[in-house]
Amino acid sequence: xxxxxxxxxxxxxxxxxxxxxxxxxxxxxxxxxxxxxxxxxxxxxxxxxxxxxxxxxxxxxxxxxxxxxxxxxxxxxxxxxxxxxxxxxxxxxxxxxxxxxxxxxxxxxxxxxxxxxxxxxxxxxxxxxxxxxxxxxxxxxxxxxxxxxxxxxxxxxxxxxxxxxxxxxxxxxxxxxxxxxxxxxxxxxxxxxxxxxxxxxxxxxxxxxxxxxxxxxxxxxxxxxxxxxxxxxxxxxxxxxxxxxxxxxxxxxxxxxxxxxxxxxxxxxxxxxxxxxxxxxxxxxxxxxxxxxxxxxxxxxxxxxxxxxxxxxxxxxxxxxxxxxxxxxxxxxxxxxxxxxxxxxxxxxxxxxxxxxxxxxxxxxxxxxxxxxxxxxxxxxxxxxxxxxxxxxxxxxxxxxxxxxxxxxxxxxxxxxxxxxxxxxxxxxxxxxxxxxxxxxxxxxxxxxxxxxxxxxxxxxxxxxxxxxxxxxxxxxxxxxxxxxxxxxxxxxxxxxxxxxxxxxxxxxxxxxxxxxxxxxxxxxxxxxxxxxxxxxxxxxxx
Numbered sequence: 001x002x003x004x005x006x007x008x009x010x011x012x013x014x015x016x017x018x019x020x021x022x023x024x025x026x027x028x029x030x031x032x033x034x035x036x037x038x039x040x041x042x043x044x045x046x047x048x049x050x051x052x053x054x055x056x057x058x059x060x061x062x063x064x065x066x067x068x069x070x071x072x073x074x075x076x077x078x079x080x081x082x083x084x085x086x087x088x089x090x091x092x093x094x095x096x097x098x099x100x101x102x103x104x105x106x107x108x109x110x111x112x113x114x115x116x117x118x119x120x121x122x123x124x125x126x127x128x129x130x131x132x133x134x135x136x137x138x139x140x141x142x143x144x145x146x147x148x149x150x151x152x153x154x155x156x157x158x159x160x161x162x163x164x165x166x167x168x169x170x171x172x173x174x175x176x177x178x179x180x181x182x183x184x185x186x187x188x189x190x191x192x193x194x195x196x197x198x199x200x201x202x203x204x205x206x207x208x209x210x211x212x213x214x215x216x217x218x219x220x221x222x223x224x225x226x227x228x229x230x231x232x233x234x235x236x237x238x239x240x241x242x243x244x245x246x247x248x249x250x251x252x253x254x255x256x257x258x259x260x261x262x263x264x265x266x267x268x269x270x271x272x273x274x275x276x277x278x279x280x281x282x283x284x285x286x287x288x289x290x291x292x293x294x295x296x297x298x299x300x301x302x303x304x305x306x307x308x309x310x311x312x313x314x315x316x317x318x319x320x321x322x323x324x325x326x327x328x329x330x331x332x333x334x335x336x337x338x339x340x341x342x343x344x345x346x347x348x349x350x351x352x353x354x355x356x357x358x359x360x361x362x363x364x365x366x367x368x369x370x371x372x373x374x375x376x377x378x379x380x381x382x383x384x385x386x387x388x389x390x391x392x393x394x395x396x397x398x399x400x401x402x403x404x405x406x407x408x409x410x411x412x413x414x415x416x417x418x419x420x421x422x423x424x425x426x427x428x429x430x431x432x433x434x435x436x437x438x439x440x441x442x443x444x445x446x447x448x449x450x451x452x453x454x455x456x457x458x459x460x461x462x463x464x465x466x467x468x469x470x471x472x473x474x475x476x477x478x479x480x481x482x483x484x485x486x487x488x489x490x491x492x493x494x495x496x497x498x499x500x501x502x503x504x505x506x507x508x509x510x511x512x513x514x515x516x517x518x519x520x521x522x523x524x525x526x527x528x529x530x531x532x533x534x535x536x537x538x539x540x541x542x543x
């Protein structure tokens with residue numbers, strides 16, 4: 001299809017045949033692009049997607065900060081209770097409470113972000129969230145007791161909820177098919193970068209004996225928002241969002257700002273906009289509505305299930321256990337400095353794993369990587385569980401071996417389930433329901449996180465269950481359940497356009513048949529209705 005002669009409605013009468021032909025041509029061109037060709041055509045889309053995704057660094061930074069603070073003696077002395085051996089620890093209930101306060105705030109923030117972004121667009125919603133973050137960091141910095149920290153975590157969760165969803169959906173909106181796995185998984189990389197920075201900052205402040213050991217890491221959060229806000233001010237709005245709002249001419253202008261005139265002709269711009277309009281019209285005919293309730297109706301119910309479950313898999317795979325290496329190793333008898341050294345190394349390995357995912361995802365596909373990653377992590381959790389059965393006293397080798405396996409666990413996670421999840425949750429929903437479906441999926445993740453935040457602290461906390469490595473058995477059970485779901489329910493979306501996915505879900509194609517199934521969104525009764533609707537929209541826009 002890539003050799004179809006270009007037909008453009010520019011300056012002429014727009015017909016159903018014009019729209020269908022242009023949309024089909026643009027889709028064929030996107031699918032035939034290589035990665036480097038797509039980057040040459042969409043260099044500014046790559047840059048602005050990278051810029052908006054930096055918001056996630058802030059969330060990853062604070063999430064890792066809070067978990068690592070549990071292993072920071074100065075933080076525990078300031079906010080914890082003294083144990084019989086003279087050391088200080090936050091109680092297991094407060095560890096769970098602080099983390100769950102963040103999750104509750106994020107759940108509320110996600111719901112509001114979905115509504116606000118649908119109404120006002122990505123740019124205004126993200127700028128508002130960043131300004132809000134700047135103000136709320138003051139509560140962290142001047143916290144006098146653990147109650148203030150809890151309030152700060154809950155309130156900061158509101159803007160973090162916007163960061164989690166809008167960065168991923170914006171990346172999916174503004175980039176062609178070959179770049180979507182790279183730029184959506186880059187969101188996961190930003191999360192890892194945030195965690196890496198948090199662990200590194202705390203490692204550098206271990207020598208301080210005062211409250212600045214935890215105040216300085218909180219203050220560093222003020223560095224990010226001003227630079228990101230400047231970048232967003234220059235970024236164009238999502239052309240797909242503008243098409244949904246009937247602002248076709250603005251969508252053309254936005255697309256021009258995302259591409260380069262040297263490699264993207266005006267005819268190609270028009271054809272790409274026709275593809276957006278055609279896909280939007282097709283989805284309106286297949287399933288009316290853009291509310292949260294519409295995400296749970298008809299074929300969209302299955303799409304929402306998939307998006308929710310792949311994000312829940314990020315928790316159920318055991319990363320709460322395997323990724324909390326600093327606190328785990330301290331409870332295994334390592335001193336704080338050595339534990340934080342492991343933490344820094346773990347985050348560096350996570351970063352390498354995410355970069356490796358960029359090269360692996362286009363070759364192996366989403367489904368294969370997801371199944372493989374869960375299988376590897378299940379094996380490691382069982383191994384750590386068995387190594388946790390003997391007493392660790394006088395056996396430092398067990399601690400080292402467990403730490404090494406956790407490093408492999410994190411690398412496997414960040415090359416498979418971690419980044420692939422972001423790609424899937426952006427591709428699986430329809431374009432009209434993308435923001436709201438991702439909101440529901442992220443809320444499913446946060447609910448799973450609430451459970452993990454109550455479950456994991458007592459597993460490791462010496463004043464609670466104190467299971468140490470044996471906790472791997474508990475998480476292995478959850479990981480196995482997600483592996484079984486993935487095998488039977490997760491489809492392969494690699495190389496599919498949004499319109500093709502619409503038809504495959506409408507036809508209820510089984511998950512394991514997605515890769516070989518055929519879908520033609522430009523011919524047939526549904527395609528004709530979509531083209532007719534698209535023509536009507538363009539005529540209204542011209543008037």
